Amino acid sequence: MACQPYKENGVVTDIEKVVKRRTKTLLHIDNSLGFSGSTFSPGAYGDALIIEAQAERKNFAKAINFLSDAINYPHLTTVKSEHNRRQHSEQYSIIKTVRHGCSQVPA
Numbered sequence: 001m002a003c004q005p006y007k008e009n010g011v012v013t014d015i016e017k018v019v020k021r022r023t024k025t026l027l028h029i030d031n032s033l034g035f036s037g038s039t040f041s042p043g044a045y046g047d048a049l050i051i052e053a054q055a056e057r058k059n060f061a062k063a064i065n066f067l068s069d070a071i072n073y074p075h076l077t078t079v080k081s082e083h084n085r086r087q088h089s090e091q092y093s094i095i096k097t098v099r100h101g102c103s104q105v106p107a
Contacts, residue, residue, distance in 0.1 A: 027054040
């Protein structure tokens with residue numbers, strides 16, 4: 001799960017602070033679409049977003065608060081959205097090409 005800035009009550013928490021908070025709070029974080037899926041390839045129950053996080057017991061409350069902020073207050077911009085759309089589109093094209101047995105990957 002990539003880090004992104006938060007925007008809560010009109011105040012943006014920049015990415016450096018978010019990454020520092022994640023690093024201090026969590027041991028591991030990951031996400032997938034559905035069970036036994038990957039980030040961009042759904043598994044069973046493909047409409048479900050699965051978020052997995054690991055933290056030390058002493059950081060449990062901080063971990064829950066971090067996940068809550070990440071889910072409820074993402075700071076999304078048109079620049080970031082366009083970058084993600086382009087990146088996922090390129091990855092989908094490569095996957096589609098490989099699945100159809102083509103030997104050349106699109107540029």
